[in-house]
Amino acid sequence: MATAAESLSRAASRTRTRSARDPRSGRLALVFTGPFFVLFVAFLFWPVVSALWTSFFDDSLVGSATWAGLDNYRELVEDPNFWAAMWHTALFTILSVPPLVLLALGLALLVSRVTRMQWLFRLAFFAPYVLPVSVVVLIWNWMYQPGFGLINSYLTSLGFAEVNWLGQPGVAMVSAVIVTVWWTLGFNFVLFLAGLQEIPRELYEAAATDGAKPGQQLRRITLPLLSSTTLLVTTLQIIHSLKIFDQIYLLQLGTPGPENSTRVAIQYIYEAGFTQYRIGYASAMSFVFFLVIIAVALISMRLVRRAGTKTVVSP
């Protein structure tokens, strides 16, 4: 934290450099920011504009596009497959966010309490996160196999019935959630560990001196001070889960899953664009889905910011 005097002198020097360099700064800044912003506009900003524009056309990969007005949007509202896909995305989010946040929090709390072998636990929980999705799916497809797959073998040897992990509606979605938890939990776990390290140790010492029990310390110190991290992790996880595609698509070998039960929003957009070549319709869906994600992101960012100001405590 900078002291007031420091920031004052810094502000002073800033005005000095500004007046000293103003004439050249403009063009120079353009040189420095140029490469980044050209790429930024071309590959992040323009696709948004282009999605919106194309969504007003009846456009396919072959032939010329004809103006369609709001037809694509009208079709989308009445398309049961679109809403089913949106629901599958929502379902995946509802099922995956709680374990990915709570399990990561629990593990981080436990790991932060041990002194020995901490690196080993960190390695075990985080290692899957660095694997490419195709490796993850290859391994889990093998784990999930009926008959000689590891999970079903253990289930039957313990006297349980086999589970059709990938081929049964309802179960297939849960299987994708399990894979996702195993694969990406390490990311949230690391964020929680970092958050825990920022809590000043003196608080616990003071609380212990006052006779606070571990449970009380957890409820009164750790969780409140960690709440901005928790909100942030939850936000990032919701947005991430909404963007589900890779692992679910690969686990089902590119199909919409048993009884179309695992086709998620991005998968439906992908199919409309790249297997049916309906670029205009795919763009309309892209744009709607884009707005949903932006809305969720903005709402949760506001929540995070509010929580952030609430939990600022001076030790």
Add this chain to the structure above:
Amino acid sequence: MTTIVARRAASGLVEGPGRGRGWVRPLIYAVLVTLSLIWIVPILWAVATSLKPDAETTIAPVSWRGSTATLDAYRVALEQGNILKWYFNSLVTASVITAGTVVTASMAAFAFSRMRFQGRGLMQWMLLAGLIVPFQALIVPLFMQMKAFGLADSYWGIILPQLASPIAVLVYKRAFDAVPRELEESALVDGASMWRVYRLIWMPLSRATTAAVAIFTFVIAWNNFFWPFVVTSAGTLFTIPVGLATVQTSYGALYAQQMALAVLGALPLLIAFVLFQRQIVQGIANTGLKG
């Protein structure tokens, strides 16, 4: 004094030997050891399977050890498969993306941190907006754009859309903001140009940030599945994630070979992770927490 120590010890949260009640600590260790074992079972099972003769992988009841340990599956996978080509494609694209991201992001961050110019506010606002733009939702317009540029099915088609990283700019900006101005002032007084100041003072000073950004960018680019999958159709351009995605359908029930390929696909990043654990973890804590 002794009472304080005793109380601290009772709290179970203060560092030191007597920490935790007698049974709490062993319990925590037991839970953690169990869970971390469960966590690595899939990886161990993949390795175990890859070392069996292919005929023995589908025998019930399952066993962790085959009659002999053999590297046959690896030999066949390396000889018959295209994994070496995929390694090469991943290495080329991820390296160019990493270098490009480091250069463009650090330059932009330098301007944001050290210069006042028109449009700075607008650009910073766009930067923040860029953080939440969902790349995956824009895959169709992005593909059409690359096709129009004639860049579909090319290295540049894979690389270009992955170069602009708003998060990398913000991470650099935070690092640059923390450097005292006096260094730069004296260099400027000596007549050095801003370009030299960036190259000879700021970049060397931010070596740790560059390491974190570079490693993190490399891992993400190496692992990116969706974009390379969409933009490439020629097998000769497949990266590791895209190539390995074809294994499940093309290898059928040859599980030893499937797992050998999975292990080969996992190996480079697992090694990188063990080597650069600190930077990767720090990169996540930085980008996730404060970005």
